[in-house]
Amino acid sequence: MPPAARWKRHTEIINKFCHAKTDKGAFVNIYESLCAITGRDYVSREKEDTYIYSRDSGAEPPRPVDYVVMPGTVEEVQRILLFANEEAIPVTPLGGGFTLSALVVPQKGGIVLDMKRMDKIIEVNELSRYALIEAGVSQASLRAYLKKHHPRLQHSTPEAPPAVTVVGNALIQGHGHITPRYGLTSDMVNGMEVVLPTGEVCRLGSSAVTDSWYTRGPIPDLPGLFIGWFGTTGVVTKLSLKLYPRPQYREVIVFSSDDIDAIPEVIFELTQLDLLEDFFLITQEKPDWMNHIFYVVILSAHFEEELAMKIRIYSDVAKKIGNGKTIKVVENLHPALYKRFLDVPPQAAVAADFRKGGGFQYSAAILSFDKVPACWRKGIEIAHNHGMVASYVHQVLTCHSIMFGFNYSFNRADDKDIAAARQAIDESNRFILETEGMIWKGSSEAQKLIMKKMDPATAMLIEKIKKAMDPRGIMNPGNWEVPR
Amino acid sequence: MKYEDIIHRCFRCGFCKLTDDYEEFNCPPHKKYRLESFSPGGRMWLIRARIKGDVQISERYQQILYSCTLCANCVTHCIFPFKEDLVNIFTAARESLVEEGTLPPAVRDYLKSIQTYGNPYKEPSAKRGDWANGLSVPAYDGQEYLLYIGCVGSYDERARKIARSVALLLKTLNISFGILGAEEICDGNEVRALGETWLFEGLAQRNIEYFKTRNIKKIITLDPHAYNAFTLEYKTLGADLEVYHYTQILAEKTAALADRLKTDPLEVTYHDPCYLGRHNNLYDEPRKILAALPGVKFAEMVANRGNALCCGGGGGNFFSDILGGGKESPARIRVAQAKETGAGIISIACPQCAKMLEDAVKAEDLEDKLAVKDIAELVLSRLETK
CATH class of the missing domain: 3.30.465.10 (Uridine Diphospho-n-acetylenolpyruvylglucosamine Reductase; domain 3)
Structure with a gap:
């Protein structure tokens, strides 16, 4: 449909919907109105359903949800937003709902718009x-x-x-x-x-x-x-x-090291080649053989010779960094790790069962490479302070920055453990900002820290844009709010 | 509740909802309702919420628990070490509802019928053997095998035809077997699945005692649900039985019929019943039978074996219908998946799947394109009459 025709169609829907409403201020049955849009099967206000949508798999505390709606078409989304805007009902759009920082758990109740249909x-x-x-x-x-x-x-x-x-x-x-x-x-x-x-x-x-x-x-x-x-x-x-x-051939090459201070240089040198597909850093304090810095480089190629060449080049580069003393190639990689590194997607969620507790959250920092050593040490310190075993998975994003995860597993059945994880997350978030890092997909509390530190003119611009686009403030309210 | 010590370990990561390649959502209630509360993880979290007192027993809670078909897709695809207990956890949660006497009416009625009549059809036991009328099937009297039919095969009109086909085939293959007829007792698989452990154990003990009294050692079951109960549950209650699903027997014998089988071309797909496949790892035998049929071209559905979508009748839903029908019901989706293969026949090896899929074929208006046939019916239909 050409753009002009599309606009006409959408305007018709807006007009039809708005004109169909009766006296403003009259009692509106929200549930029935939503059912009229999507059909009864795709609206719920049942406590059991809202219970699940009022929390995610991380450590954030639950927050109430009033309705879950599953639209099937863009027109239904349009009508739901028109209705919510008219009635000033908060709307939180939800995809997979797996940020772990409760970004799509509403802060002010209202409708969760589950998009999975x-x-x-x-x-x-x-x-x-x-x-x-x-x-x-x-x-x-x-x-x-x-x-x-x-x-x-x-x-x-x-x-x-x-x-x-x-x-x-x-x-x-x-x-x-x-x-x-x-x-x-x-x-x-x-x-x-x-x-x-x-x-x-x-x-x-x-x-x-x-x-x-x-x-x-x-x-x-x-x-x-x-x-x-x-x-x-x-x-x-x-x-x-x-x-x-999509290259046909893939291989993983892993380097290990114990030199935390050398991390920025190693990342720089390994990304300088511009030949890798994926690149992450991992460590785990237990078992002992995992208690090193592992640089995991995924290589891919369209031809076997190309892959062999890349493997050879990376092995050679390792010999040059720090005169060959900084990192060494890990020979005989454990088959389980080999699979884990090459699996797409990997089964990273198993980290939630490290402590047989079903809980996992991480505070994610986007860091420049030079900040990694300080965060590496701090993350271990925070984990130990809260009685946890430290473990990391950090992904190098491009050749400019890294996603550094402060990971915390917790026992979902233990309120004290959950509180400790929240505290660890908060300490990590504060440290990230102190270290001139950026917090990725920060929880509501993390966003408050960010907004507090943000240039006031930038914060004002965010506020203006939000106001212009969402004049009644219905969209996932509570996020990116300027502190008063 | 049992399993309280592990239930909090569910991370709700969602691998359990999917197939091996993650291509399809494969949990029947989640596929139908799409709400996270109807996924295995949602169910786990709600059961825990109920234990903690965060949610109360309600119609919705009952619906969420009982719309689960216990198909074990979650068991097959969960990535955590406690995966083997997922179905047991859901069953235990149902047990707690039974203990509290807070059951959905359809479940209550089913259990009441079993208690009162010994079958869910409210039919007299005397009619239990009527399916065999006119077949000259011998009563069990020390033959090598007992052919155990179960409630569905005994009373349901469609399933009776399957029971007759199985019996006729066994006779044709000169297998030494007999039936119990009116003396047969419900195996209780669905009773257990619906959470009535006490009643299940009663039925199981009666069966075990009866089998002992009659010196029954080897059983062929018509229904994968009975096969499941006898192999997995009765053994824990002291039964010493050699149990076969009839496809296991046929798989070894069909080749012997080779010179009597028609050879005209026929394209067939196969639907794996959950209680044969995921619960008991019997995937090859039905395929072996189909492979032994001359002229039959086998077309595998994309979702097969451990990835097969349940027909929606498992976990007692065949009787309670709590999962319900509609366009997004698993049976209708499964029929659409079968149609994609281009086959004209969905072969099955379970009377409950047969009924579920046959209804779905009608609902999808595919009766002139797709027929549902039990493997025994298919083999029988390929036998040349002499």
């Missing part, structure tokens, strides 16, 4: 290498779809469990297994369809001008109004994501 892979353009997907498409389903229908292409898959959504990962500025080569998932966004809190449906990127979704520019960069905003500016219903060549 909108799970169509609308188009894969092989030649222009992009996929147009709905907001509820899971990482796993896109990966499986590409493997089956477009085996030469891949998208960047995060370490998160496979049921999480692609769009969610992009909107929280997440990263995936090809981030070191191609950038953050949010950098891979070509365009979006979004529903504004006031009901308008907009297309961003080339789809605003053409019927194709192959590029984000060159027009004003509007996707940025929805990336990193945690759903406070609107609901993304479709997203065009860049796809990349």
Whole structure:
């Protein structure tokens, strides 16, 4: 449908919906109104359902939810937002719901908009290498779809469990297994369809001008109004994501070291080659053989000779760093680790059972490489102070920064342990900011710390943008709020 | 409640909802309702919330617990060490509802029928053997095997036809077997699945005693649900039985019929019943039978073996229908998956799956394109009459 016709159609829906309402201020049955939009099967106010949506798998305390709604179409999303805007009901859009920092657990109640019914892979353009997907498409389903229908292409898959959504990962500025080569998932966004809190449906990127979704520019960069905003500016219903060549051969090469201070140099040298697919750093205090710094480099290639060459080059580079004394190649990698490193997605969630407690949360810092040693030491100190065994998985994002995870496993059945994890997270967040790092997907408390430290003019700009886009403040309120 | 010491360990990461390649959501209630509360993780967290007193028993809580088909997809795909106990945890949560007397009406009625009539159909025991009328199937009298039919095969019209086919085939293959007819007692698999442990143990003990009295050592079951109860549960109660599902017997014998089987082309797919497949790891035998049928081209569904989607009848839902029908019901999705193979026949090896899928074929308006046949019916239909 051409842009003008689309606009007309959306305006008709807005007008029809608004005019259908009776006297303003009259009692409105929210539940019945929502049922009238999506059908009764996809609205719930049952305590059992809202209980699950009022908490996530991290250590954040639960917060009440009034309604869960599962829209099936963009028109339904539009009508829900129009209704919520009219009645000033908070709306929190939810993808996989697995940020672990409770970003999509409402802070002020209202509606959780679970997008998982909108799970169509609308188009894969092989030649222009992009996929147009709905907001509820899971990482796993896109990966499986590409493997089956477009085996030469891949998208960047995060370490998160496979049921999480692609769009969610992009909107929280997440990263995936090809981030070191191609950038953050949010950098891979070509365009979006979004529903504004006031009901308008907009297309961003080339789809605003053409019927194709192959590029984000060159027009004003509007996707940025929805990336990193945690759903406070609107609901993304479709997203065009860049796809990349999928090499046939993959291998992992692991280096180990005990020199924390050498980490920045090692990362710099290993990323200087620009040949790696993925790159992460791990350690674990127990068992003893894991208590080292492991540099895990994933290499991929289209030809066996190419892969062999890359392996050889990385082995040679290791010999040059610190005259060959800083890192050494790990020979005879344990088969379980070998699999874990090469699996896409890896089963990283098992970390939640390290202490047989079902709980895991991490405070994620986006750091420049020079800040890693200080954070490495501090993370261990915080873990020990709270009686925990330290463990890390950090992913090098591009050749410019690293996602440094302060990881804390906890026992969900032990309130004191949960409180300790929260305290550890808070201490980590404060240290990140003190160290000139940035907190990634920060919880409500972390956001308060960030906003407090933020340049007041920037905070004012955020506030102005939010006000302009969401005049009644219905979208995931409580996030990115300027402290008074 | 049992398993209280591990239930908090669920991280709700969601691997349990998926297939091996993570391509499809494969948990029947979650697939239908899509709400996280209907996923295995959601159920785990709610059971724990109930233990802690954060949620109370309600109609919704009952619906969430009893719409689970105990299909064990979660057991197969969970990544945590406690995965083997997931179905046991869900069953234990149902047990606690039974203990408190707070059951959904459909479950209560089912259990009451078993207690009163010995079967869920409220039919007299005397009619239990009527399925065999006119077949000259011998009563059990020391033959090598007991052919155990179960409630569904004994009373349900569709399932009776399957029971007859199995009996006829066993006769054709000269297997030494007999049936109990009116003396057969419900195996209790669904009773246990619905959480009535006390009643289940009573039924199991009666069966075990009866089998001992009659010196029954080897049993062939028609129904994978009975096979499950006899192999996994009765053994823990002291039974000493050699139990086979009829497909295990046929798998060894079908080749002997080779020169009597039709050879005209036929395309067939196969639906793995959960109580044969995921619960008891019997995946190859039905496929071996199909492979032994000349002219039959086997078309595997994408979701097969451990990834097969449950028909929606497991965990007592065949009787309680708490999961319910509708376009997003697992049976209708499964039928659509079967249609994708291009096969004209969905073969099954379970009378409950047969009924569920046959209803779904009708609901999907595919009756002229897709037939549901039990493997025994299929083999029988391929036998040349002499």
